[in-house]
Amino acid sequence: MKAALLKAFGSDLSVETLPDPVPGTGETVVDVVATGVLPYSNEVFSGERQYLLDLPAVPGTGAVGQVHAVGPDATRLAVGDWVYCDPTLRSRDGAPTPDIALHGLIARGDGGLRLQRHYRQGGFAERMLIPTENAVPLGPLDPADAGRWCALGVLLVPYGGLLAAELRAGETLLVSGATGHFGSAAVAVALAMGAGCVVAPGRNERVLADLVRRFGPRVRTVRITGDEDTDRALMRRAAPGPIDCVIDLLPPAAGAAPVRTAAMTVREFGRVVLMGGVGMAGDDDLRLPYPWLMRNSITVRGQWMYPPSAGARLVGLVRSGLLDLTEFDVTEFDLDDVNDAVAHAATAGGPFEQTVVRP
Structure with a gap:
């Protein structure tokens, strides 16, 4: 061969x-x-x-x-x-x-x-x-x-993170890295799973507008500034209510600050799933405040790839018409x-x- x-x-x-x-x-x-x-x-x-x-x-x-x-x-x-x-x-x-x-x-x-x-x-x-x-x-x-x-190879990665997050129909999800290769796939998969709203922050206004064009008003975009406090406020304001879950898919070059900004938008008893590349390039690792985690009962979980059953389940989403590969x-x-x-x-x-x- x-x-x-x-x-x-x-x-x-x-x-x-x-x-x-x-x-x-x-x-x-x-x-x-x-x-x-x-x-x-x-x-x-x-x-x-x-x-x-x-x-x-x-x-x-x-x-x-x-x-x-x-x-x-x-x-x-x-x-x-x-x-x-x-x-x-x-x-x-x-x-x-x-x-x-x-x-x-x-x-x-x-x-x-x-x-x-x-x-x-x-x-x-x-x-x-x-x-x-x-x-x-x-x-x-x-x-x-x-x-x-x-x-499927692109979609399976965020699908694994959303399964780990136990994303439920009707919930609000924030995708950190929504304008990237895997982050944009996370938007599509989350909506197919029934997310009520997906908050999509990013700097690329063209890609942000394209997400809304593709998926409609369930996607709420945020043009970030780079200032943590300002961006966190903008993300929370874009959501229709408390943010139930955050998934991070940013690459190593993004650094820790935007990941921390997104993670700390989550509500009390919210969930944060980390699937990106923070720290892999030798830069600063992610630091989340201990008091914030403890007092708000936040669940933070790392997830590499997906469970063995994910492939068949994702194929089911495609075959049912909920997830459109023609995108x-x-x-x-x-x-x-x-x-x-x-x-x-x-x-x-x-x-x-x-x-x-x-x-």
């Missing part, structure tokens, strides 16, 4: 011929039709992000394709079924705290590296090997739509042009923009 190989950080991907993967017990091989390219892939491949990725490896995080072969313990998946390849690899032992790796991207610790070394081939390949439980059934699919279904503009590249795809994703990774490689 053809695959794009990253041999060393700072080098281009090279398209080469590799052996076809063979499934064992608990594994499935998928013919990749389309795979998404993360906007920050160039930062990972250059080594700038210092992700734990054992090289050489085939990158590519999440893919849409058809089942090619299954292991002996698969009882429902069949050859030809359309599936989404969930990139979150979890060890099957140590269930309370499983080791985790993101397929073709990053490992968490030594245990995650062991997973990564076995599942070495991500989505930038004609075929990939995945754990059978990571093959999320999609139902019938037009092959031309496979690239748009890759948006995404998709630009597609052949596998031979994978380096062009990575460069394109870096400059076109805004809200509802999806770069896709079609092996």
Whole structure:
């Protein structure tokens, strides 16, 4: 099979011929039709992000394709079924705290590296090997739509945070980072889950206006100033009532101040979910006042990715019509042009923009 190989950080991907993967017990091989390219892939491949990725490896995080072969313990998946390849690899032992790796991207610790070394081939390949439980059934699919279904990889991240927050229908949510790649997806997912109102702060007035155009009056935008007290007051004023929940999806470059500003808008007994990159670039970490947390009974939770059941549940939101994948503009590249795809994703990774490689 053809695959794009990253041999060393700072080098281009090279398209080469590799052996076809063979499934064992608990594994499935998928013919990749389309795979998404993360906007920050160039930062990972250059080594700038210092992700734990054992090289050489085939990158590519999440893919849409058809089942090619299954292991002996698969009882429902069949050859030809359309599936989404969930990139979150979890060890099957140590269930309370499983080791985790993101397929073709990053490992968490030594245990995650062991997973990564076995599942070495991500989505930038004609075929990939995945754990059978990571093959999320999609139902019938037009092959031309496979690239748009890759948006599941973007939507699943905030969906995991909103599940952790136990977002309820009718509640008011504030999305910190609403004008970004993952933050704008959080707006769409929250509304699909029944949020009564989503407060969307940001500096980009064009993107803020576009969120309202797409989703209507349930989105309340706020043009932030950079002053914590002023911005906190503006966010609270934009909400129709108390803010029940805050989710943060800001990247490392944003710093701690805007995260703290957004978090401290939440009501008494409110919930804050942290999924962004504060502190990862070596800058100041997030500091929230102990008295404010204690006296207001605030719940603060970190969340990395999502639970195993999230993929099937998110597909249900799409199939029901509550979540519309046609919001995404998709630009597609052949596998031979994978380096062009990575460069394109870096400059076109805004809200509802999806770069896709079609092996």
